[in-house]
Amino acid sequence: MGPEFYDRPVVLVAQDLVGCVLAHAGTSGVIVETEAYHQSEPAAHSFGGRTERNRIIFGPPGRTYVYRSYGIHALFNVSAMRDGIGAGVLVRALEPVDGVDLMRARRGLQRELDLCSGPGKLTQALDIELKDNNQDLLAGPVTIAPRPPGWEQVELVSGPRIGITRAMDLPWRFCARGNRNVSKPWPPGLLDGAG
DNA sequence: CATGGGATTGACT
DNA sequence: GTCAATCCCATGC
Numbered sequence: 001m002g003p004e005f006y007d008r009p010v011v012l013v014a015q016d017l018v019g020c021v022l023a024h025a026g027t028s029g030v031i032v033e034t035e036a037y038h039q040s041e042p043a044a045h046s047f048g049g050r051t052e053r054n055r056i057i058f059g060p061p062g063r064t065y066v067y068r069s070y071g072i073h074a075l076f077n078v079s080a081m082r083d084g085i086g087a088g089v090l091v092r093a094l095e096p097v098d099g100v101d102l103m104r105a106r107r108g109l110q111r112e113l114d115l116c117s118g119p120g121k122l123t124q125a126l127d128i129e130l131k132d133n134n135q136d137l138l139a140g141p142v143t144i145a146p147r148p149p150g151w152e153q154v155e156l157v158s159g160p161r162i163g164i165t166r167a168m169d170l171p172w173r174f175c176a177r178g179n180r181n182v183s184k185p186w187p188p189g190l191l192d193g194a195g
Numbered sequence: 196c197a198t199g200g201g202a203t204t205g206a207c208t
Numbered sequence: 209g210t211c212a213a214t215c216c217c218a219t220g221c
Contacts, residue, residue: 035202043202053217070203071214077202090202120203130216163202183203 001146003138006061010036010080010087013061015174017078017089017144019151024126024142027102029094029116030151031144032176033183035161037077039086043167046086056134057088064142066123066133073120074129078137078144092119092162092173094126095181118183159187 001020006013014036021028037044037057045054045067056065057079065077065088081087094116096103103115103125116122123129128142137144147154155177160168162183175182178191 037202045202051218067202068214068216070201071216073203075202092202118203161202165201 001137001144003062006078006080006137007082008080010038010089011172013078013080014089014172015156017091018156018174018176019147019154021097021145021148022076022091022094022122022126022142023098023145024128024132027096027099027106027126029096029098029122029126030148030176031091031093032095032179032181033091033093034174035090035092036080036172036174037088037090038081041167041170043161043164043170044086044088046088050086054086058086059083059134062137064128064132064135064137066128066130068130069120074123075119076123076128076132076142090119091122093117093175093181093183094122095176095179096125113180117181157187157190 014034017031017034020031039046046057050058060083061080063079066074069075077088077090079088096115107115107125115125157175157177158171159173161173
């Protein structure tokens with residue numbers, strides 16, 4: 001996945017990231033849920049201009065933006081669009097692939113569907129923390145690889161984004177149809193056709 | 196420098 | 209369905 005992948009409209013980047021493989025520290029998973037955020041809408045951290053926290057998503061595309069949520073969880077994002085535009089994609093869920101037992105140890109849970117089925121869960125499973133903020137995805141250690149065999153034609157189900165209080169009308173949440181690793185609440189029709 | 200709130204999760208009624 | 213945990217950062221004095 002070259003640098004040009006992230007230098008596109010953030011909604012397209014969010015859609016195309018579903019099916020790609022996120023990897024870090026001996027663990028990896030297929031991205032099955034994303035959300036797009038853009039400076040033009042009030043649910044985005046970048047709405048209202050550049051600050052010390054959100055400066056990453058205003059910077060060059062293809063970098064990690066990791067921030068602390070509710071004092072407990074680290075949430076993982078990818079910066080999108082050219083330098084100067086405040087846009088990013090929140091990765092909300094993975095289907096575990098490599099290092100599943102390591103994920104179990106980090107999460108303190110056994111059930112595979114509980115390992116990466118939420119934005120705070122997958123960062124714990126992959127050991128992504130604030131130390132991984134503002135890193136180049138092409139250089140690592142956090143990497144994103146193109147869709148592997150079987151995922152090229154993944155079907156998307158879109159819906160409103162989760163956990164926000166503003167701009168709830170935008171259908172900027174994208175989920176892999178039929179995949180039970182998607183975080184709840186599931187969008188209508190998630191399991192139709194492929195479940 | 197003090198304060199308020201959040202792109203969540205897990206436990207509990 | 210409700211609710212607390214807990215920390216970073218943005219804002220305001």
